[in-house]
Amino acid sequence: MPATAAPAPPRVRLLLARFSHTGLVFAALFYIIANTPSLLPRPWWMQGLVAALSGVCGYVLGLALGRLVHATARWLGLHVTMNPRRRVLLGRIGIAFAALIVISFPQATIDWQREVSRQVDVDGPGWWYPTGSTLVAVVVFVLFILVWRGLAGLTRFFLTKVSSRIVREAAARLVASVITVATVVVAIDVVVEPAVLAVVGGNADRVNQQMPRGEHAPTSSLRSGGPGSPLTWNSLGQDGAKFVAAGPDAKQIADVTKKPAKEPVRVFVGANESLDKSADLAVAELDRTDAWKRKAMLVITPTSTGYVNLWGAASFEYLLGGDTAAVGMAYSNLPSAFGLLTAPRDPGKASQILLEKVRRRVDAMPAAQRPKVYFT
Incomplete structure (x- = not known):
């Protein structure tokens, strides 16, 4: 009798489990919001990081709403059936649509980003900008989701002695969610916020040092910066x-x-x-x-x-x-x-x-x- 491959351990299956379709839809929406023009231009890596963190928040929201809808349906006794093949096909179409948004939206908004750069007299992003920011966003987003699933798997592993599977699942997700949210908050506070302020501060100083075009220092002594004023x-x-x-x-x-x-x-x-x-x-x-x-x-x-x-x-x-x-x-x-x-x-x-x-x-x-x- 031919040997059969051993099933993957529970933790591996958890990490490889498919993404929530509802979560991906909301992640794509939050990703779009994060890629709209900002007050000041961002470096490509920062744009990708901001979009990834925004996508994670959207994914968590979509996942929670999806769970809530399913729980409500069960409580009301509603049962929706669908042909398995069509369900798979519909899911793949949704994933493809989300992937299309992730790839195309930064490309479509590159002119907006260049206009923001033009307004503050800095060089606009090149053709590589949307590609680089998209890669950073995807990698960081996947890493955060995998961290969440990995923590959930570890928590479930340590709670295997709990008799109630529902309690075990809920506790695992709760612990994973708390740790992941804490990680996101720390990342924003320790990495994103200082980086954003450093970039913003540098751009702001550069803009403040540039005198308004077409204007000249006052010739009246009754104005600051004019003759006799100690302020330049x-x-x-x-x-x-x-x-x-x-x-x-x-x-x-x-x-x-x-x-x-x-x-x-x-x-x-x-x-x-x-x-x-x-x-x-x-x-x-x-x-x-x-x-x-x-x-x-x-x-x-x-x-x-x-x-x-x-x-x-x-x-x-x-x-x-x-x-x-x-x-x-x-x-x-x-x-x-x-x-x-x-x-x-x-x-x-x-x-x-x-x-x-x-x-x-x-x-x-x-x-x-x-x-x-x-x-x-």
Whole structure:
């Protein structure tokens, strides 16, 4: 009698078991979401890592929903039968569709990624970018799923003495899920987040150091970065430099209002090592420009790197005939979304510190000489 191959051990069969079709569908959807354009361009390996972790979360969600649907169907006494061959065929079609999405979607969105790179003046990804990110995503995704199954198998092996198979299965999946989720969290905290912040910080510094195209340093001493200002135009960052370089002068205001106008004061300070230092520099600039003698003062809260609504500031100056002073300061070199992640309290603290220092100086002046202070 010919010898037959011994069946594979339970742990090996567990590792080689087929993937959940529902899990793969949700993994593909989460993979698509992860490959949509980001705020800043990512290296190909980071894009693949982010897509893999997103896919793992989608797979777990799909797997849980699939289990829930099956459990509900059993509880309701519903039985759905399907021809075994057609069921296999349908499963293969689903897997093929998911594989097609994984391969084609990064290729289809390469123009989006190049547009993101163009917006921050960095070289766009080449043809190899989607291929490399896809390979990283697939490998990392499979590794995480295999880790989950391997942990489940080990837990089941150690719980073989438990009489109830249901308890054994549930405990194995629970332990594996907890350890896998913990691994994902640690990976995000230890690897992904520092890597993302390093890349974002590098790109942000490069962007901040590039002065706005078509703009030049102010020629008025009433603006930060202009003649007599201890702050250089380059120290204001790209958004701050744009703020002091833009806006109407006295002639432009007079041409619109048909009334005599003053040259507006615009003060801005780039991000420093402390918010207090930035606010002190801003107050010193207000001293230098005699801003306290103006009719009104506008304390502006920009975005983290210093973006200011230029139309809003200009409207303030037009309406008051240029007898104004506008002041603001950056509080981070990172874009707003990442600034909130690293220092969520800084936006509020920056606004509060600057406003309090301005109000303290105004309150110390004679009542008849105080400018009106507005805050935005």
